[in-house]
Amino acid sequence: MRCFIAIRPDATARAQLARLADDLHRRHPLARRLDGANLHLTLAFIGELRPADAHAAALAVQALPGEAFDWQLDRVGCFERARVVWVGGEDPRLTALAQRVRDTLAALKVHFDPKPFVAHVSLLRDVPPCPGTGATKLPAATAAVEPIRWPIDRACLLVSERDARSAVHYRTLDGC
Numbered sequence: 001m002r003c004f005i006a007i008r009p010d011a012t013a014r015a016q017l018a019r020l021a022d023d024l025h026r027r028h029p030l031a032r033r034l035d036g037a038n039l040h041l042t043l044a045f046i047g048e049l050r051p052a053d054a055h056a057a058a059l060a061v062q063a064l065p066g067e068a069f070d071w072q073l074d075r076v077g078c079f080e081r082a083r084v085v086w087v088g089g090e091d092p093r094l095t096a097l098a099q100r101v102r103d104t105l106a107a108l109k110v111h112f113d114p115k116p117f118v119a120h121v122s123l124l125r126d127v128p129p130c131p132g133t134g135a136t137k138l139p140a141a142t143a144a145v146e147p148i149r150w151p152i153d154r155a156c157l158l159v160s161e162r163d164a165r166s167a168v169h170y171r172t173l174d175g176c
Contacts, residue, residue, distance in 0.1 A: 001049050003046040003048075003057070004044065004157070004160070005043045005057075005158075006041055006155065006170075007041045007154070007155050009041075010150070010151055013149065013150040017039050017073075017148060021033055025124060028085065031083075031124040031125065031126055031127040031128065032124065032125045034122055034124070034125065037169070038168065038169065040158065043101045043102070044098065045112060046110060046113075047112075054159070054173055055173065056108060057104075057108055061105075061155050061156065061157055062174065064104060064154070066097060066100070066153075067093075068152065069091075070149050072148070073089045073147065073148040074145060074146075074147040075145060076143050077143070084122050084125055086121060087145065089119060090119060097152070098119075101155055157174070158171065158172055159173055
């Protein structure tokens with residue numbers, strides 16, 4: 001099972017993210033827009049896990065104590081090498097939650113990608129390079145956008161699956 005720990009947006013935040021993604025896609029029509037149903041904030045990418053280990057990790061993450069808060073996504077940026085346009089915003093409570101999740105996974109001896117946590121939601125992928133330059137046509141490193149309020153309550157273990165047409169879908173494990 002290909003797994004990661006993430007938080008999904010509520011319906012209001014998802015609708016606002018979809019409008020922003022539509023606007024960005026109009027500016028970058030050759031890029032691939034992510035499916036709105038798959039939008040998420042990754043706290044820790046795990047990769048392949050056996051089902052029993054995935055269930056144990058899902059239950060441990062769901063049991064983490066924490067307080068609900070609102071995350072403000074207020075800037076758009078890019079990961080140039082990955083050719084990804086994202087929206088995000090810094091919040092120390094979110095960084096602390098990601099660290100609690102990662103500490104929990106480490107205690108369970110579940111390996112995860114150790115790259116530093118960056119609070120972002122990918123909106124566009126495969127943004128093509130500019131002809132003749134090799135540079136990627138992306139927004140400035142970060143640009144302010146109308147803030148989007150995303151209520152944060154708890155993290156879940158998501159499983160990445162492909163359907164018969166090879167489209168990727170994410171499902172939560174253990175009813176989270």
